[in-house]
Amino acid sequence: MPAAVKLQQEFGERIQVILVESQGTGYEKSVGFALKAGWLGNGAIWTSQRPFSTGSGGLPSFALLDASGKVILKGSSNSMHGQIVDEIERMVGKPDYGDMPKSVQKVYKELNKGKIASAYAMAEKVIAKPGSKDASIVLAAAEASLVAVWSRFDSQVSSINWLAGNGYPIRALETAKDLAKNVSKRADMKMSADTLIEMLEGDEFKEQMKWDKSLTKLEMAMYENKEGDPRSIKKIEELKDEATGSPVGARAEGLAYIAKFAKK
Amino acid sequence: MRLNIAHLALPAILMVGAVTDAQVVEVGDVPTYNFEQAYNTMGSSKASDFLGKPILVDFWGTR
Structure with a gap:
């Protein structure tokens, strides 16, 4: 299993791993390859499109981006594995707020706990009373934090709509609650x-x-069993027919499609 | 409230526009990118969708 997949398993939702197949194998075949190897089902994203290049000639190579999207490390995945782990542990352990005013840092800390309304109230409070020291800097930072709070809210609403519209209504409901x-x-x-x-x-x-519950069980069985678990795939195909025309049916169709490439 | 019923053909595979794949990034750069095809995106497929958490982009090969 690629070390990057293990990092996704270890750190869960605190990080996002994106695996980019870079030898021209193609999207379906590379995802089928990962399915056959038992590497799916852990939150990692798989693609065969290079979002950018690290400039490195060899594989595997990597780029590590911080929470603001900035590249902080790049190079060989194997020889720099220890540095990758250290940097991830540092970032998920204690976010770096740089020289951001302390009153505004508190807004982001609250937001990172998921407490959107509380972060909103804190930002409003700082905007109302930015203090006498560096007031304009504090005010600008607080206004930016308010935008970030709204953006987080909008992003969550979009995510719920996406889950609902793409065959994951159970997860959508949990997220909405x-x-x-x-x-x-x-x-x-x-x-x-x-x-x-x-x-x-x-x-x-x-x-x-009901279909989502069944499909999620079958999907996990497909991921957990190497070769894609033919029995689960057969049941996924049956569920695809039963749920045809619905988002869950389309999700089942997508899974059955990828599973074909695990057999080749 | 409207549902965004998009990407129904292949639900776990998101289709959006892509940027060039030739952009070489350096430490300190903030790259912009998105994916035409990606598995398990759960609706996140472009750089701005991932803000707020560290991202490890790993380039690998099947051969």
Whole structure:
């Protein structure tokens, strides 16, 4: 298993690993290869499109980006593995806020805990009373943090809509309920989250919830068993037919399609 | 509230526009990128979607 996949397993949702097949194998074949090897099902993203180049001639190579999207390390994945782990541990352990005013750092710390409404209130408080020392700098940083809070909220709403529209209604509902808790002190945000919950708990999603539960079990079985687990794949194909025309049916179709490439 | 019912043909595979793959990045750069095809994106496929957490981009080969 590639070391990068192990890092995704170890650090979970605190990091995102993107594996880029770079020898021209092609998208379907490379994902099928990973499925056959038992490397899927851990949160890592797989593609065969190079988002950029590290300039390195050999494989495996890597680029490590911090939470702001800045490249902080690049080179050979094997020889620099220890440095990669050290940097990830540093970043997930204690984010670097640089020279950001302390009052605004608190906003981001709250936001990183997922407490959106609380972070919003803190940012508003700093904007109302930026203090007498470096007031304009504090104010600008606080206003930027407020934009970040709204952006996080919008991103969560988009994510819920994507999950609901792409065959993951159970995860969408769980995320919407978490969001509702985290924005309960802001009426406008709470109303949006409640609307999503109401939609996902409605009749339209009842059958999809059932299919999603079955499909997720089959998907995990497919990932856990090398060669893609032919029995699970057969059941996924059956579920695809049962749920045809729905987002869960389309998700099953996508899984069955990729599974074909694990057999080759 | 409208549902974004997109990408129904292959649900776990997101299709969006891509930037050039020839862009060589250096330490300190903030690259922009997105993927036309990627597996398990869960709706995240461009650089801005990943802000807030460290990203490890690993280039590997099947051969």
